[in-house]
Amino acid sequence: MMHGKNLVDGQWSATGKSVFKTFNPGMNDANEWIFYEATPEEIGQAVMAASEAFETYKHSSGAQRSAFLEAIAEELEVLRQEIVHAYCLESGLPEGRANGELGRTINQLLLFANLVKEGSWVEASIDTALPERSPVPKPDIRKMKVPLGPVVVFGASNFPLAFSTAGGDTASALAAGCPVIVKSHPLHAGTGELVATAIKKAMEKEGIPSGVFANLNSKDHRVGETLVQHPGIKAVGFTGSFSGGSALQNLARERKEPIPVFAEMGSVNPMILLPTALKNKGEFWADQIAASINLGAGQFCTNPGILIATEGEALDNFCELLKNASVQQPAQCMLHPDIYKNFKNGFRRLLDKTSVSLAAEQESASQPNYGNLTLASVQAKDLLEDEELMEEVFGPFSILVRCKNNTERDEIIKRLKGQLTISILGEADELDTEKNLVAIAREKAGRLVINGVPTGVEVCTSMHHGGPWPATTDSRFTSVGTGAIHRWVRPVAFQNFPESILPDALKSNNPLGILRTVNGTPTKDPVHS
Numbered sequence: 460m461m462h463g464k465n466l467v468d469g470q471w472s473a474t475g476k477s478v479f480k481t482f483n484p485g486m487n488d489a490n491e492w493i494f495y496e497a498t499p500e501e502i503g504q505a506v507m508a509a510s511e512a513f514e515t516y517k518h519s520s521g522a523q524r525s526a527f528l529e530a531i532a533e534e535l536e537v538l539r540q541e542i543v544h545a546y547c548l549e550s551g552l553p554e555g556r557a558n559g560e561l562g563r564t565i566n567q568l569l570l571f572a573n574l575v576k577e578g579s580w581v582e583a584s585i586d587t588a589l590p591e592r593s594p595v596p597k598p599d600i601r602k603m604k605v606p607l608g609p610v611v612v613f614g615a616s617n618f619p620l621a622f623s624t625a626g627g628d629t630a631s632a633l634a635a636g637c638p639v640i641v642k643s644h645p646l647h648a649g650t651g652e653l654v655a656t657a658i659k660k661a662m663e664k665e666g667i668p669s670g671v672f673a674n675l676n677s678k679d680h681r682v683g684e685t686l687v688q689h690p691g692i693k694a695v696g697f698t699g700s701f702s703g704g705s706a707l708q709n710l711a712r713e714r715k716e717p718i719p720v721f722a723e724m725g726s727v728n729p730m731i732l733l734p735t736a737l738k739n740k741g742e743f744w745a746d747q748i749a750a751s752i753n754l755g756a757g758q759f760c761t762n763p764g765i766l767i768a769t770e771g772e773a774l775d776n777f778c779e780l781l782k783n784a785s786v787q788q789p790a791q792c793m794l795h796p797d798i799y800k801n802f803k804n805g806f807r808r809l810l811d812k813t814s815v816s817l818a819a820e821q822e823s824a825s826q827p828n829y830g831n832l833t834l835a836s837v838q839a840k841d842l843l844e845d846e847e848l849m850e851e852v853f854g855p856f857s858i859l860v861r862c863k864n865n866t867e868r869d870e871i872i873k874r875l876k877g878q879l880t881i882s883i884l885g886e887a888d889e890l891d892t893e894k895n896l897v898a899i900a901r902e903k904a905g906r907l908v909i910n911g912v913p914t915g916v917e918v919c920t921s922m923h924h925g926g927p928w929p930a931t932t933d934s935r936f937t938s939v940g941t942g943a944i945h946r947w948v949r950p951v952a953f954q955n956f957p958e959s960i961l962p963d964a965l966k967s968n969n970p971l972g973i974l975r976t977v978n979g980t981p982t983k984d985p986v987h988s
Contacts, residue, residue: 461545463494463648465676466655467501468508469662469669474498479678481648484551484799484828485792494648497675497682506691508670509609509638516671517606517636520963521971524634525576527665531625532568534657534664535561542653546619549647551792551828556755560620567627567918571634574941577973580604581948583964584976585986588955598955601965604948606636608693611686613707614644614651615698616794617758622938623647624654624674627918628696628721631943633671637694640673642683646795648676680706687711687720694947697722698760698938700853701929708932721946723938726878726930727764727851728913731868731900733885733893736910737773741780744884748857749784751912753832756791757855758798761880761913764851766859767839769868774861778818781834781859785819790829793854799828802854806833809848809858814841818859830854839867849875869899877927877934878904880913903927905934 463478464471473495480489497505535542539561546557574580581603589597610632614623621627629639643651655674662672675682687695687710695711697704697720704722711720736744751763768774793799809815814837821831832855839862842848848858862868872881881904885893890909900907905926916924916939924939925931931938936946953965963970967986974983 461492461649461652463492463652463676465495465497465501466659466672466674467497467505468673469659472501474501477678479645481549481646482795483548484795485826487796487827490548490649492649494652494676496677499685502675502682502685502689505640505670505673505675506609506686506689509640509673510670510691512638512668512670513606513608515668516638519636521575521578523665524636525572527661527667528568528572528575528630528634530661530664531658532565532572534660535565535568535625535654538653538657542620542650545649545653546647549650550619550794552755557620560618563918564620564625567621568625568630570918570941571630571944574944575634578964578971579974580941580944581964581973582950583973585965586978587986600952600954601956601961602950602952603962603964604945605951607947607949608637609640609691610637610694610696610947611640611642611683611692613642613683613695613697613699614647616644616646616798617755617760618698619644619647619650620654622698624651625658627938627943628698632696632947635944635947637947638671640675640686640692642686643674643676645676645678683707684710688714690714690716692718694718695720695722696938696946700724704932705929719946720932721936721938722932723760723879723925724929724931725760725851725853726876726880726926727849728761728878728880728882729765729767729872729875730763730882730884730913731872731896732766732768732774732777733883733889734769734771734773735886735889736884737768737777739886741773741777745777745780745784747912749781749788749832751914752785752834752857753788753791753855754914756793756830757802757832758794758853759914761916762855762857763882763913764857765849766857767862767868767871768859769862769865778836778859782819785832785834786821788821788832788855790821790825790831791855792826793828793830796828798853799830802830802852802856805852805854806835806856809852810835812845812848814838814845815848815858832856834859836861839863839871842871843874869896872896872899872903875903877930879924879926879930880904880906880908882908882911882913884910905930905937
């Protein structure tokens with residue numbers, strides 16, 4: 460039974476009177492559960508508990524954090540059936556998607572568990588002293604990364620598991636040694652409560668301080684704004700809209716002590732379609748692209764929202780293939796009536812422009828909140844004159860841009876804002892002649908894809924899920940893969956420290972057995988005096 464309470468300092472709490480329900484977009488009706496919005500007092504208690512817990516948790520070993528993350532993964536598996544049930548009721552997404560996303564969430568936790576168990580991620584470096592150096596002796600300097608402190612994580616509307624309560628932000632911050640306070644997303648508060656239950660059980664099982672994790676309910680912006688402005692919070696993780704992410708960044712900058720906000724705010728993820736790809740594999744790519752646009756009702760941050768191609772016979776033939784593939788895609792339930800409404804208003808606003816034409820639309824009758832794949836078309840010159848055509852429409856929508864030549868095509872790429880991804884489709888011989896195109900694209904995106912669609916973000920060490928503004932607030936960092944841990948830490952140098960008070964990662968005998976850089980050379984060997 461869902462109780463709708465907030466998890467604060469290891470206890471379930473509901474001291475406020477403001478309540479709300481989640482919504483079942485598939486049934487077009489509210490779910491029965493009632494959730495209690497966190498009060499200012501509960502918010503303050505959660506931050507105080509996190510700050511106190513940080514004093515202990517920041518000194519926990521990699522083995523201890525690893526065991527904690529593994530325990531969370533185990534508890535999520537125990538609650539799989541309940542979590543999947545709530546996920547489907549609150550999102551309108553199918554059971555297969557729910558199980559897949561839960562599997563990804565569990566695998567992320569285990570990935571970071573392995574990372575901190577091994578330990579080299581702290582990037583320890585040692586430069587030994589040269590007391591006889593003339594004219595100035597060289598001191599002993601040793602450096603490593605240490606956790607920032609309590610972190611606020613905002614649950615994402617479109618990923619109730621993988622980017623929410625125990626998602627990548629939470630997993631990476633806990634791995635780094637930072638307590639986490641989750642501002643649960645109001646669209647899936649029930650799913651968040653169940654995941655928080657699993658984390659609570661894992662904390663108790665592993666003896667983790669109760670303030671290391673909290674889960675707070677909210678129905679509007681108040682709880683999140685209060686958290687970001689609280690002096691005890693040291694960083695923020697966010698996945699969502701540009702308006703939401705930039706608002707949080709502004710709040711964080713206005714604090715007496717500004718803090719970093721690592722916000723992933725989406726993009727249109729351009730796909731550049733070279734003539735050889737359209738000529739030789741047109742039907743294949745038409746099917747792939749249509750499926751990618753429609754995946755998850757288009758509610759992916761990597762949804763391909765712009766298709767760019769040069770005019771010619773190959774493009775004309777491809778357009779017909781893409782139209783046929785698009786109308787074959789089934790309508791899918793969107794996350795909420797408001798999201799569905801914004802989707803419809805968004806693409807209709809573009810189609811109302813005289814420069815834009817409708818290229819394809821699934822016209823089958825659909826249930827309330829079901830979005831149909833819609834494809835528009837525009838000439839490159841018109842796109843270049845109207846920047847609104849380059850903005851994201853959240854949902855199963857994409858706009859095909861017809862370029863007269865490669866010069867026009869390259870100018871569009873140069874004019875684009877920062878992107879999470881840019882994809883290029885083409886045969887090997889033609890790709891060899893497009894090195895300049897690749898160079899232009901590299902300046903605009905965090906991930907370049909050759910002969911593939913952008914949806915489907917592999918969780919691995921080499922993945923970079925980020926990009927130049929406004930795709931993210933800081934293009935140097937990723938929110939997916941092991942590199943995500945580096946958002947929640949800072950480097951500290953220890954100069955002329957005696958061995959007895961050095962962190963284990965920097966001690967000369969290397970008790971952790973990690974890879975370190977010693978006098979410029981990567982090694983696991985002890986430091987010899």
